[in-house]
Amino acid sequence: MTNYALIGAAGYIAPRHLKAIKETGGDLRVAYDVNDSVGIMDSHFPDAAFFTEFEQFETHVHTQRRAGNGIDYVGICSPNYLHKAHMGFALRAGADAICEKPLVLHVSDLDDLEAMEAETGKRINSILQLRLHPAIIALRDKVRAGDPDKIYDVDLGYFTSRGAWYHASWKGFDHKSGGIATNIGVHFYDMLSFIFGPNTANIVHHRGLDAAAGYLEFERARVRWVLSINRNHLPAHTPAGQTTHRSITVDGEEIEFSGGFTDLHTASYQNVLDGNGYGLDVVRPSIELVSHIRHAALEPGKGEQHPDIKKVIGG
Incomplete structure (x- = not known):
């Protein structure tokens, strides 16, 4: 089973990511948001760990990785200006990233992320539904x-x-x-x-x-x-x-x-799993x-x- 982490779990678009993870057969292991209005997680992944402090979330991810329970993908639906930092975290944690648009705000950020991909061997995918x-x-x-x-x-x-x-x-x-x-x-x-x-x-x-x-x-x-x-x-x-x-x-x-938007995040996740994500x-x-x-x-x-x-x- 594919293991996921989710950053921005209380956001407007997060339910589509939760649904996509569930419908593509994945398992959400841990989620993070500064806000704690994430009750929707119970209807999808009631056993997922959740943190409102990034440091605790980061520690949990790395601890689980060392224990052999690493994350395969990090879904990112945080505010735009945080995308680059959160994608960098995903790559350093040994995971690929699936990030909402806009992927970044500045063209130079793409150059930095390309370097991170080369360093880690991991990949960034953008949601372009x-x-x-x-x-x-x-x-x-x-x-x-x-x-x-x-x-x-x-x-x-x-x-x-x-x-x-x-x-x-x-x-x-x-x-x-x-x-x-x-x-x-x-x-x-x-x-x-x-x-x-x-x-x-x-x-x-x-x-x-x-x-x-x-x-x-x-x-x-x-x-x-x-x-x-x-x-x-x-x-x-x-x-x-x-x-x-x-x-x-x-x-x-x-x-x-x-019409037809409901399932496009699920299709996007499946696209990534099939090796056809938008880089x-x-x-x-x-x-x-x-x-x-x-x-x-x-x-x-x-x-x-x-x-x-x-x-x-x-x-």
């Missing part, structure tokens, strides 16, 4: 089978209302989350490169605490995008009472992939893309703006 979604795979296959010279027009609009808690949490601080484009957008950008090929242009129209927008070009697509967590930015055509509006269109045709080389392009978005000069007059950007730019 959209690459495993049937609708996304079908679109990629359609693009590959179509006219190789065709350039697609894509609009990405993602509006999801968040309360004041968001800005008070680690997610509201750029040095911890990477900002809106990194925390919310990185898996969409990875998805776009998965479908349409390498990123070739990256223009930033707006960058704020609650929203970001810009224009991207990929080998086979032109993309207008806007992301916001401000309910006042919801487009006028959002149905009354709805607090989110998510839309991705390709040549005016909506891509429907809101540092796969992740690097999207980290480079969001790093540019964080630091690039704003050029609102360059490239095409997303049609729902007016409220975002206006305030």
Whole structure:
């Protein structure tokens, strides 16, 4: 049986990791989180050890390893700015890492992690579940089978209302989350490169605490995008009472992939177990893309703006 440790067991996404470990036949031996609201563990792994202090968690993992009960994989769903340190711990503990996105916040962190992989002989895997979604795979296959010279027009609009808690949490601080484009957008950008090929242009129209927008070009697509967590930015055509509006269109045709997410973490874990996990080389392009978005000069007059950007730019 494959043995796991889990870092960030009280987090929002942790239940998907617990479910994935269970459904792929693994055993969670130990978990860690600074918060102790982890009762959900009882329905999956009631015998797993749990610690709220990292030093105790680390000691337990190393003690068990010396006793012949080492960890095979460490699942990581901690805050973004801690991912690098937690992946480093996993590798030094003799385990491979399965980490949530964004894998890291800085491109240079990938270089450090590559060196750690070489030193330890262990591997880092990123959760990029959209690459495993049937609708996304079908679109990629359609693009590959179509006219190789065709350039697609894509609009990405993602509006999801968040309360004041968001800005008070680690997610509201750029040095911890990477900002809106990194925390919310990185898996969409990875998805776009998965479908349409390498990123070739990256223009930033707006960058704020609650929203970001810009224009991207990929080998086979032109993309207008806007992301916001401000309910006042919801487009006028959002149905009354709805607090989110998510839309991705390709040549005016909506891509429907809101369903089917439930089992994608399980598929991601199985992918890793099968030796097909997404490593540092796969992740690097999207980290480079969001790093540019964080630091690039704003050029609102360059490239095409997303049609729902007016409220975002206006305030």
